[in-house]
Amino acid sequence: MSEWWRGGVIYQVYPRSFQDSNGDGIGDLPGIIARLDHIASLGVDCIWLSPITQSPQADMGYDVSDYREVDRLFGSLQDFDSLVEQAHARGLKIIMDQVVSHTSDQHPWFQESRLNRTNAKADWYVWADPLPDGSPPNNWPAVFGGRAWEWNPTRGQYYLHNFLASQPDLNFHNPEVQQAVLDIMRFWLERGLDGFRLDTVNYYFHDSKLRSNPPNKRDEHLPYAVNPYDMQEHKYSKSQPENLAFLKRVRALLNEFPGTTSVGEVGDSHRSVELMAAYTSGGDALHMCYGFDFLGPQFTAAHFRKNIEKFFQAGPDGWPCWSFSNHDVPRHVTRWSAHGAAPAGLARQTAALLLSLRGSVCLYQGEELGLPETDLLFEELTDPRGIRFWPEDKGRDGCRTPIPWEAGEAPNGFSTGRPWLPVKPAQSALNVADQNADPASLLAFYRALVAWRKTLTALRQGAIAFHKAPEPILAFTRRHEAEEIFCVFNLSPAPVEIQLEGRSAGMGLEPVSNAAVLAGPGLHLGPNGYAFIAGPGIALKG
Incomplete structure (x- = not known):
């Protein structure tokens, strides 16, 4: 079925926290292979792998230093090939993160680009002269705090980084960069990959005039945002009109590999639904997109209805991929139980709601267990965002703790060593083994719900x-x-x-x-x- 993705269910695996096979405390590809039967038992269609490519791990793999190599933390290219083969044997597709809006500063492209203004990669990143007083060229902030510009004395210029200073942004206005990115995608597609989840897909292009962003409107009686990034309307630093033409080139490449798909992550607080619709309309851009509208604290009927109707009004032939949790936000059982709901009932209701909306679905690992957000101490954090903005923003580690597989004490079969993040009692109590043995468990309910959805074309594809x-x-x-x-x-x-x-x-x-x-x-x-x-x-x- 060439459009298996339309109405399909995708299961997100965060490899660090899924299953460790060698006792180093970090999940890996052999560990995922060992747990494929669990994923297949859910009845999902596809696995999305968070980053596994070579990286210094400053941002847990979202800082790539070699796009064609698996990071040794996770295994090898041969392990990847085995994972694809064994997933396909179980009827599961595999897509993986492509993080191409930026690279690591350890990537050979950047190492060359930073040397001078005349080398072959000089224009592969976003470089700009300082203002006369030596300050950055505009007011753009970085998502993880501070300015989005880092000074490089060798070139005598600033480079753009929308995230960490060690994650310089590629210059997509350069056709050579676009082609290099497409070549990387082709490399993985030729290995049998079934498509991509495109990280920060609306960040690819920046305003070529480097105009400063306007402020976000704020009622005077409200406090300032925890993160200064949220104080701006990012009118010029991302979501530029040139992006759509490149996404069509991505789709043209995917069309060469029948049955493959794409899911774009749209991060834009002002118009994410409209961008999702624009990026998936017409049949010649991305297959699916998701935004953060259902990944926040709002849990009202009006909120769900407004965003779904807005999407299909803006793009009647577009296609969304809805999710309630992922590796970037607090788990939804914790977020939404703040409204007074009992977690067990809320977990069932949100599963039923998500799987009955028009669109495709992404489930985040552990969602089928009802895992809540893990309460971590400051000294247990690894996430640069949480470390910088603690305690008002505790970062993303709380949703990334390892899966509890076995009954008993932590780490519940995840590893024979010390896990990179701890497994706490609240998570241990919801382990897979106990839920497998209980026909009334949330895990059993997820399996029944996904199976039931598959019997109804109206739920998968209907209006x-x-x-x-x-x-x-x-x-x-x-x-x-x-x-x-x-x-x-x-x-x-x-x-x-x-x-x-x-x-x-x-x-x-x-x-x-x-x-x-x-x-x-x-x-x-x-x-x-x-x-x-x-x-x-x-x-x-x-």
Whole structure:
């Protein structure tokens, strides 16, 4: 099936924290191979591998020093080939992170570029002269704090780094850079890879005039943002119009390898949904994109409805890939239980919601176990963002701690050595072994939910139509040809009663419904309860 990705379910593996095979405390490719049966048992379609290429690991692999080599922490190219082969044998596709908006400062390209202004790679990165007073050329900040410009005395210029100073930005205005990036992608596709998750896909191009960004609007009574990066509207430092033409070149390359796909990460607080739509519309750019709209603290019916409707209004033929958790944000069971929900009920409801939205789905490792955010001490941190902005921003380590595989004490079968991040009791208690043995566990529920979704074309590919409903009710119908399914969610920890119309006597609750009771036209939804009803014409009364 050439469009397996449309409505598919992708499982994100963060290799450092999945399974360690050699006792060094860091997960690796042989470890992933050893746990492939777990992933396959979920019924997902594809694995997304977070970075495995050679790197100094200043930003956990998102600083690449050799795009064609596997970092020895994780194994070898032969291990990668074996992983692809064994995943394919289980019916699983493999995509991997391509981090090409920037490289490590240890990459040979940058090592050459920094030498002088006349070498062959002189224009492969974003260099700029200082202002007359010696300051950087504009006001752009770095995501991880400080200015986005680092002085290089050898060239007598600043270079741009949107993240760490050791992550210089490539200059995509240079056609040679574009071709070099496409050549790297071809290298992996020829090894059998099924596509890419494109990191920071809207950061590729910068404003060639280097104009300063305007400030973000802020109500005077509100405090300043924890991170100065959030005080600007990033109008010129990213999300430039030239980006779309390059993404079409990426798609043209992928078209040479039938059955491959692409997922773009769009990080833009002002217009991420519009960019997601633009980058996936027309059938000649990316296959899918995701943003951070559902990766934040908002958990209201209006928020979900607004962003989904906005996406399909902006790009009727575009395609989103929704996720509630990943390696960059606090786990959603912790984020959203702050609204008063019990974690166990919330975990089931959010799984059901995510897997019933129009679009593809990305599940983050451990989501199927209901793992909460890990509470770490400052001295346990490795993430540069958390170290810089602690304690107001504790960084990303809390969602990256190792998977607890076995019952008992930490590290629960993840490693025979000391894990790079600790496994705490809250995570140990939700281990895979105990949940495998319990037919009522969240893990068992995920397997049933994904299997159920696969039986319904309406959920995988059908249209979505929202019903008018007050908070905290989110209700919509998914429809494909004659197949319809009504979906309703109580996004609160308090029970609610609603009235339905159009339901015939033979239309009962689908078995994956939870905390829901039908009584004639009435539907009782308990705390974070939800219901699925298959059949045409069902709506909310009134």
